Amino acid sequence: MNAMPKLEVPRFTFWRGVLLVILALGTYATVIRFFKGLAASTNLTDAFPWGIWIGFDVLCGVALAAGGFTISATVYIFNLEKFRPIVRPAILTAFLGYCLVVVALMFDLGRPWNIWHPLVMWNPHSVMFEVGWCVTLYTTVLALEFSPIVLERFKMTKTLHVMHFIMPLLVVLGVLLSTLHQSSLGSFYLIVPTKLHALWYSPLIPLYFFLTALTLGCAMTIVESFLSHRAFGKQLEMELLVPLGRVALLILSLTAVIRFADFRHRGILGLPFQATYESRLWLAEMLIGVLAPGILLAIPKVRKHTTGLFLAALLIVMGVIMNRMNVSITGMERSSGQIYVPALTEIAITLSVVGVGFLIFALAVKFLPVFPDQEMKEARPIVIPEGGNLVGQPLRSLPVPALVVVALAFFGAVALGADGVRRREVAPGPPAPTAARPALAAALTSFQPTDVVFPKAPDSPGPVTFSHSRHVDATAPDCVSCHGDGTSFLGRKEAAPAGLMHDAKHCGGCHDGTSAFAIDADCSPCHKAE
Amino acid sequence: MKPQTKGLLLDTTRCIGCGACALACKERNKLPKTSDDVLKDELSDRTYSVVKQVGSRYVRRMCMHCVTPSCASACPVAAFEKTAAGPVIYHESKCMGCRYCMIACPFGIPKYEWEKKAPLVRKCDLCADRLAQGLKTGCSTACPTGATTFGDRDALVAEARERFRANPGRYNEHVYGVEEVGGTSVLLISDGKAEELGYPAGLDGTAPAFLTWRVLNIIPDIVMTGAVLLGGIYWIRNRRDEVEAAEGSHHETPKEH
Known part of the structure; x- marks a missing residue:
């Protein structure tokens, strides 16, 4: 373990500047959110109540943290020891991811101070209840899985020993909890068969969410390794990452086959090729997230190429993000009758959450033993050739077909997305009112106005019986002219205060001597003596 | 279990679009006026019941009080409850504001207090307090034409079929809400199809909640x-x-x- 690095004033770099701007905007948006409320800080509406804070921050956030359970299962349960060097960064990322998901949720919940309610107010019929419990438990498990890193740092050997002993149990628990809630995020949408577009709604949506999370777990580990390699100068362990790429390809293909069978079974094989907003975005998702990375990973030469592997993994990550956004936003728009575009404040919060994640990760790597030290560095260093790009081997050394696939996927997805957005439309509402008033003949046969007796007040000459049939034109009844402005529909229990009924809001409104006879000295027309 | 609960029968052929139901609802719930024209009002956190002119008909929209409510199934804290008396009620102190009820509801009924700093979900509660006192709902009390009828759900279904029998050719003879989403306590009959009147299409006899329970099980x-x-x-x-x-x-x- 190295001595703690000396604290120094950080250098000002481009990315640090970007982070600073994002965090400043995020702070502003946070103030708006908590002092002005959701209406001022979001474009959410009654018709579209879940936006990017759920679609991206929660759904993508949890999925992107899937590397944690994928890698810890690989090492601890499948006992593939060679993957041990990447367990810690994967667990750290997952732990951070879940903490940030909870933070983002605090922004989205209308009453964030009640976030603990599902722990005591149970509804076992609710997927959200199950997810709440799973995420709480799994975040605890992740904290425990992460704890050896902190314990090592502070040399707490005894506790460390206990942690090593119970680690397999924690990992089994963690994998089970992850499996449950990764799929349950998909199960959220089982209850909306008439609202979520058929391209994404499927009885198998929990399975899709789980399988894509697994694929993403592999892809994220690859991407994170490359980014750590770039940012912190860590060794690239290609002999670990290439097999992960192979596993990702396997699950990707399996998911594709299941999806094809599912579409065939539901008779919607033609649906993706219609010229609609949803179909275009579905195709873009498949192109970016399944087809292109599938082809790249299937070519051994590309898979073993550092840049090739990185690009394939990056495409998978983008594909899963697109999938979650399509499920939560694209697929829900048509039925909502509304187009949702996030507010700038929503985007600022989302970017800040991501930014804070990067910041804490960087700090953790700096001050905690996250990456393995000496002995791993000696094992098979990858030599970055001269002129290498950010992730190692230069792009131009990739086979030409691979470059073509990447370019086609990228431009294809952009073109499909743009064309889709151009075609965006919402479901037609019910027919507009016709100019003419509907024929009332049928309705009026059942017009049944009743008499209302107003009880006698102490100083009143007698009770008043109001006859609806004498006051209402049965051929064109207009209830609102009397009831709309003060006169109760539901009736009073006790007599009205003296003179109230005589005023202009009540009987006096018409009984003014012009429209109808005036209320004057003679009480008898209305007040009947008892 | 057979739902022996209270409910409403809405009959568009009897509705004259006077708006009494919507205004009585406002009165009972002490809600502010939200539109100068009662027929132009929209459901919101301050309007739980509307009557709209659709083509040549007047159609009410309000909470359907499902027999197996999606909102109650979705809510992680059991803030929604289908009571034995029929109403689907909301325990606001439990709510944490996740708005999954709004996503889940097939009729798009729950509305949110977006403007407030401690927002709650708002919707019709079928006048649960009035029902407990043996009274009818506010809307059915105010309705002058019998377009909104209050009663036991089973009796209302029978009443609807009796109206079909007594008025041959007047109705599209389908009681919307007997089968849809596993049944609703608010039923609709009309001379047209409910789907053409702005009601959601494609609802079958399965309560959406069962799609979730099957997996949770x-x-x-x-x-x-x-x-x-x-x-x-x-x-x-x-x-x-x-x-x-x-x-x-x-x-x-x-x-x-």
Whole structure:
């Protein structure tokens, strides 16, 4: 373990500047959110109540943290020891991811101070209840899985020993909890068969969410390794990452086959090729997230190429993000009758959450033993050739077909997305009112106005019986002219205060001597003596 | 279980669009006026019942009080409850504001207080307090034409069929809400199709909540099978290492299996 690095004033770099701007905007948006409320800080509406804070921050956030359970299962349960060097960064990322998901949720919940309610107010019929419990438990498990890193740092050997002993149990628990809630995020949408577009709604949506999370777990580990390699100068362990790429390809293909069978079974094989907003975005998702990375990973030469592997993994990550956004936003728009575009404040919060994640990760790597030290560095260093790009081997050394696939996927997805957005439309509402008033003949046969007796007040000459049939034109009844402005529909229990009924809001409104006879000295027309 | 609960029968052929139901609803719930024209009002956190002119008909929209409500199934804190009397009521002190009820509702009924700093979900509660006092709902009390009729749900279904029988050719003879989403306590009859009147299409006889429960029900099985499977893999994979280590060192005999 190295001595703690000396604290120094950080250098000002481009990315640090970007982070600073994002965090400043995020702070502003946070103030708006908590002092002005959701209406001022979001474009959410009654018709579209879940936006990017759920679609991206929660759904993508949890999925992107899937590397944690994928890698810890690989090492601890499948006992593939060679993957041990990447367990810690994967667990750290997952732990951070879940903490940030909870933070983002605090922004989205209308009453964030009640976030603990599902722990005591149970509804076992609710997927959200199950997810709440799973995420709480799994975040605890992740904290425990992460704890050896902190314990090592502070040399707490005894506790460390206990942690090593119970680690397999924690990992089994963690994998089970992850499996449950990764799929349950998909199960959220089982209850909306008439609202979520058929391209994404499927009885198998929990399975899709789980399988894509697994694929993403592999892809994220690859991407994170490359980014750590770039940012912190860590060794690239290609002999670990290439097999992960192979596993990702396997699950990707399996998911594709299941999806094809599912579409065939539901008779919607033609649906993706219609010229609609949803179909275009579905195709873009498949192109970016399944087809292109599938082809790249299937070519051994590309898979073993550092840049090739990185690009394939990056495409998978983008594909899963697109999938979650399509499920939560694209697929829900048509039925909502509304187009949702996030507010700038929503985007600022989302970017800040991501930014804070990067910041804490960087700090953790700096001050905690996250990456393995000496002995791993000696094992098979990858030599970055001269002129290498950010992730190692230069792009131009990739086979030409691979470059073509990447370019086609990228431009294809952009073109499909743009064309889709151009075609965006919402479901037609019910027919507009016709100019003419509907024929009332049928309705009026059942017009049944009743008499209302107003009880006698102490100083009143007698009770008043109001006859609806004498006051209402049965051929064109207009209830609102009397009831709309003060006169109760539901009736009073006790007599009205003296003179109230005589005023202009009540009987006096018409009984003014012009429209109808005036209320004057003679009480008898209305007040009947008892 | 047969729902012996209170409900409403809405009959568009009797509705004259006077707006009494919507205004009575405002009165009972002490809600502010939200539109100068009662027929132009929209459902919101301050309007729980509207009557709209659709083509040549007047159509009410309000909470349908489903027999198996999606909102109550979705809510993680059980803030929604289908009471034995019929109304789906909301326990606001439980709500944490996740708005999953709004996503889940097939009729798009729950509305949110977006403007407030401590927002709550708002919707019709079928005048649960009035029902408890033996009164009818506000809207059915105010309705002058019998376009909104209050009663036992079973009796209302019978009443609807009686109206079909007594008025041949007047109705599209389907009681919307008997089958849809597993049944609703608010029923609709009309001379047109409910789907053409702005009601959601494609609802079958399965309560959407069951689609979720079917999956939630197998979770205990997944947990147990998964635990045994993962534990077993762990045992086998690590046992192999132990054996290899033991054989390699020749110092201790392998432990029993």
